[in-house]
Amino acid sequence: MNLEPRYRLRVYLLTALVLGGFGVLLSRLYEFQIVEREGFVKKAPGPRTITVREPGIRGTIKDRNGIELARNRRDYEISFNLQEIQDAFRRQRADEKTIDTPFWDDGMQRLRKESDILDIVKKQVIGPLEELGLAKDFKSKALVSHYKTHGGLVPFSYTTDITYEQFARYAEHSLDLPGVYLNVKPQREYPYKALACHTLGFLRQWGKGDIPEEAYKRFGYQYVGDDRGVAGVEATLDDMLRGVTAENPNGAEGYKVIVKDEKGKIVGERPLDAQDPGTGAEVTLTIDAEVQYLLSNVLRRAGTASGVVMDVRTGEILAMASIPDYNPNDYVPSITEAKKHEYDSNPLFPMIDRSISAFSPGSTFKVPTALTGAMNGLATRVYNCSGFVPYGSTKVRCWIDQKGGSHGGLTLPQAIQKSCNPYFMRMANDLGPKKMLDGFKMLGFGEKTGIPLPGEYPGMVIGSREWQRRNPKERAVPTPVNVAFMSIGQGYSLATPLQLCAVTSCVANGGKYYHPRLVKKSVDQKGKVLIADEPRLKVDLIKEGVKPSDLELIRTGMRMAVNQPGGTAGRVKIPGYEIAAKTGTAQAEIVNGYPRHNSWTMAFGPYENPRYAICIFVHEGKSGGAVCGPLVHLVMRGLLSRDEGMKLPLHPLEPVPGKLEAIKEIALPEDVLAAIDVTQDDGETGDEAADAATAAGIVPGNPDNNQPAVTPSPTITPEADAGGTVAPRQGKKTPRKR
Structure with a gap:
């Protein structure tokens, strides 16, 4: 009789431990299968879907008679997702069972130095681009700095200096290059150059700080942001020109859903799903x-x-x-x-x-x-x-x-x-x-x-x-x-x-x-008057x-x-x-x-x-x-x-x-x-x-106007250096086949 309470206590403790263990196990199962499912699906071999954000088309700025003072033109861009390029390199080395490489430590799970990303890009991407005749000089230090700052979240803009003919030639071979994207996007243009420049202002390219918190989950590594106005009406009417409203806080953005196989290559020639980007409001100035x-x-x-x-x-x-x-x-x-x-x-x-x-x-x-x-x-x-x-x-x-x-x-x-x-x-x-x-x-x-x-x-x-x-x-x-x-x-x-x-x-x-x-006046694309005349x-x-x-x-x-x-x-x-x-x-x-x-x-x-x-x-x-x-x-x-x-x-x-x-x-x-x-x-x-x-001791007016009231922070184009200069091609090479 004296042992019965003790026995009962042990049974209770054992039961609590078993239930606790099952609770932890269920919690971890829920975390793996529900909460982190998407992340594991992306890592698992086999096809996966990726949603790519496409920025909206910025609204035009016109004079009072309809003459366009700020408009958009088609621009062709090659961009690199450095994270994808890095992953493709790791898979390639794993397939070749090569572990003696200067780029990796700890079972090839991470780069030894961030600067090694430059060598990876040259081997994985620049070489094939040279064969296609599409390689361009670029700033190697800027690429390394971009990788350190953004990783794979923000694509690295390799070049916008390509013609439509180059665009078409690249499109024939783009599926062979994981992490390399060809984009057609609108680019701001001021057709009358310095005319009304202080009134119009200019734009700054988007950066990591411009990415909304919710976009990390929605787009992952494929977020492409909107350029922002930093001077003139481009700045003061920035939201309006980007189509941002209370009902549509993301502006006129679009998206496309693409499918990639386990090696990071795009599957199919068309997106699985897509929504074309819209256009921001049209602004008409009183300027003639x-x-x-x-x-x-x-x-x-x-x-x-x-x-x-x-x-x-x-x-x-x-x-x-x-x-x-x-x-x-x-x-x-x-x-x-x-x-x-x-x-x-x-x-x-x-x-x-x-x-x-x-x-x-x-x-x-x-x-x-x-x-x-x-x-x-x-x-x-x-x-x-x-x-x-x-x-x-x-x-x-x-x-x-x-x-x-x-x-x-x-x-x-x-x-x-x-x-x-x-x-x-x-x-x-x-x-x-x-x-x-x-x-x-x-x-x-x-x-x-x-x-x-x-x-x-x-x-x-x-x-x-x-x-x-x-x-x-x-x-x-x-x-x-x-x-x-x-x-x-x-x-x-x-x-x-x-x-x-x-x-x-x-x-x-x-x-x-x-x-x-x-x-x-200002009117959005649905005809709603935002600023009345x-x-x-x-x-x-x-x-x-x-x-x-x-x-x-x-x-x-x-x-x-x-x-x-x-x-x-x-x-x-x-x-x-x-x-x-x-x-x-x-x-x-x-x-x-x-x-x-x-x-x-x-x-x-x-x-x-x-x-x-x-x-x-x-x-x-x-x-x-x-x-x-x-x-x-x-x-x-x-x-x-x-x-x-x-x-x-x-x-x-x-x-x-x-x-x-x-x-x-x-x-x-x-x-x-x-x-x-x-x-x-x-x-x-x-x-x-x-x-x-x-x-009388009165100093003539000096308004301290020797400096701009607000100093804009433009995006600076780095100049190409030796590390990002394409070596002269020796003889004629045969383009790679798909």
Whole structure:
């Protein structure tokens, strides 16, 4: 009786151990047969299926008239799955019962060194490709690095430099080469080269970090990703162009299911199952390709410049260009090291889009000052110009004071025509810092316009967040001299050509400030509208208290600046038309003791029935009227000529590296000079206020625009080296038979 409990306990323990053992066994059986079944099936001899992802076709980008600015062309690529090549090599060595090999350790289960993959590829793949006459030079270090980083998950792109004839010849023999794939895929193309390059942007080839987690299980070693936009609308509308939606997070991807035998060779000539890739959304820009070509060609007359053309009736951007520029095709499918060095070593930074970068605006800021004055009932004031305005011991001069004169009493139109500094400084001081800041913010200064381009600068006006960030030691309330410099676009003031063009458009159309629009519409492949073609009104100045008669005073002043003696914008004049304009010149910085200048001209026309607003900026232009005025004239003349029926040209544009040198004047054609009067004063130089700014401790605006706001990370094409160079073929070899 004393032994019975002990016996019972042993039985219980034995039973628990047996049940536990069976539980572990069942758990392992479930793991092998259910959870890891697919992996073991792939390893087992015999046919197996592999699903290969095919990237979607990127949507096209067109101009407003349907001209393709970014499209896709057929590209033929040979790629290597290094894992499959390695497995095929191991099986071959096992079949030959060869264990004395420099490549393997531990029963040929792993490579001794990653660099041995290069020797395997040469033996297994490059040799047969040589026999087919399809071998290409490649970067051996890049292949080894690719293997270390990606293994067999990401295919290694061997070459895209093959013709259709080579493609067809390879297709006849491709089944003999395990791990080697021939792909037909769309490749991005920019048919007009540098035209609108900053607006369009470029792509970066996909990498391992772009692979979604769920794709590892679905596609395994056969994931082929989508190229991604890293600049311009290619970046900001990347998801839309790839067809990515909430319902379809994988975009327009397709797939094909292929069957391989135990040796890794493809079985059958057709996929077991397939779904063709779809196409991303079609994006239509507001850009007019012909106007873009006109503006870009005109800007090439200057060294470093930018410009914007807008439709004043809708806020649509018809053209936006920046010099120097680049060719986005250089990044397709990847940029060479030599070309990347060429762009990176250019001290003028061709990747910068100067049309959305901020610079000292000079006297162009007199127009938003006048608009702010009109909002507050000061448009009919008469202010006196004695040649300068004193601020303590500092005198801020008018440009005419450099010639020993003064303007005397001026009305608002006369002050705009003659670009008088004291008039607008006195108006700004009467308004005070708060009203000036509120008025300028209403007109979009000190904040981004919101167009879909990366790297847009907000600009800067005193009292704004950007001003406070850059000048933390300044007083919370700006001083009168700060406000005065803001009114004439000197000191801390910064603005972009796009911001100034938008304000010009507002003045032209009677006070309606439209949000600048770059994308006209976007439609997916099912016809669903993703972006509607609708103007967006930001503010109507008439509803904000500006009298139509006061706004007309500002318009009149800009018309007088072009068409009457004493104006600063005489070179904008076009015989047979009335054009209105405002010039500006600002001293931006001093380099090696010499001042550098920003020159501007903004204009609209025709005066009575305005359609176009233009703003052009030239870095190192000595005079807005003499440098930017002729450029605006040429652009406006081309636009008006087209309206009369003349056809504007359109051709691919080669990029220009730009130059930075002082420009005193840009000459107009002789027939134009004979028809207009250019004896008027050129007006402000920017130097008249610079001395006072220095005395007052105000540093001229320098927006740190010497670097791109966002530095894109392109894919670089490695150059072929000795390890990846195909040796010259000795004699003629017979192609391998299937």
